[in-house]
Amino acid sequence: MGIKHVAPVGVLLAATALLGVPAQAQVTDVPATGPLDLRADAGSTYAGAGSQAGPRTHREREPVGGARLGGRGLIVPAGVKAPPKTAARAYVIADAETGDVLAAKDAHGRYLPASTLKALTALTLIPKLDKERKIKPSRRAVNEEGSAVGLVPKPLYTVEDLFKALMLVSGNDSAMALAEANGGLATTLADMNAEAKRLQAFDTVAKTPSGLDKPGQSSSAYDLALIARAGLANADFRRYISTKTDKFPAPKGYYEIGNHNKLLWRYKGMIGVKNGWTSKALGSFVGAAKRDGHTVIVSIMRHDGYFWEEVADLLDWGFANRGKVVPVGRLVDPVPEAAPLPTASVAPATPTAQAPVSAPDPAAAGGPAGEGVPIGVYAALGAVLLGGLTWLAYGLRRRSRRVR
Structure with missing residues (x-):
């Protein structure tokens, strides 16, 4: 007897299950994105989403600029004499126009950048x-430790003056004053780190606008070359880094300041960029020179001595080999800015005579109900459910009569 009532109960259960399942549910497989550290001993960062090769899975990632740049040793094109020796722990020699990396050593090794970080600040x-x-510098800016131009808390300075002090005499006080003019230290550090990501300088983490040592702050020879290359495309940046001497405002007139980049006076075609030193970071430098219409960039990190002649020798090697060798990697381009979304133009409304609009019939509309299921489906399932309940009640009543 019970077998006759299985079908209505099955209909009831199926209807209940169908009504209880949300519509349009889906699961997507999201590809891995973001930087991934595959070389624990070097602490380098690898290309993630936004690299020109496109998104990769973690196992397929390669260092920004090319697979060979992931090594810690010296990388030189085949059949070419190695660059002159240098005491720097890491360096990059690159062609600024093409982005070709001509030679490198521990290109993505993360080190304290010291004042070379001011290039990113600028x-x-x-x-x-x-x-x-x-600008009227704050007391905090005026008292910033380390190298300084000698600011006073008076409105003597323009932003232009502060940028010159930042890039010529490596003024830490100027770096803080500029950060405050940009809305404060937190805002400026957020902007600097966003700019580093836009450049794909993923080894770089800014914790100060001056480059003063701070836990977690880092950059790499590769990133310094990226930053310098981007700076060279900016006319104001080029003007600041190539200025040898200038007048700086003082409470009683002015005084003269001179660029700390010694190669501006010593190396033919030197454009400049930035040098740095702290007791923890040791010596670092990133610079560019132009000869015969071509520009070469050299960056070095963690040099424990006097590096100016060594940098000049690396620049000479770059000019002698650019355009003649197979590059060992390349300086990637910044991430392109997203195109602005089109703005829909709205036609002005004109009053026109319209017939009265009656309220729509929900049952006839067949529009979405809840999560995309047409209301007609719910009506049909409701009818099935009601019929199943009625049939079940009728069967149970007949069965109870016969049992008596």
């Missing part, structure tokens, strides 16, 4: 600050 803030704006 590149980040130059587009954001009005050069003619007057």
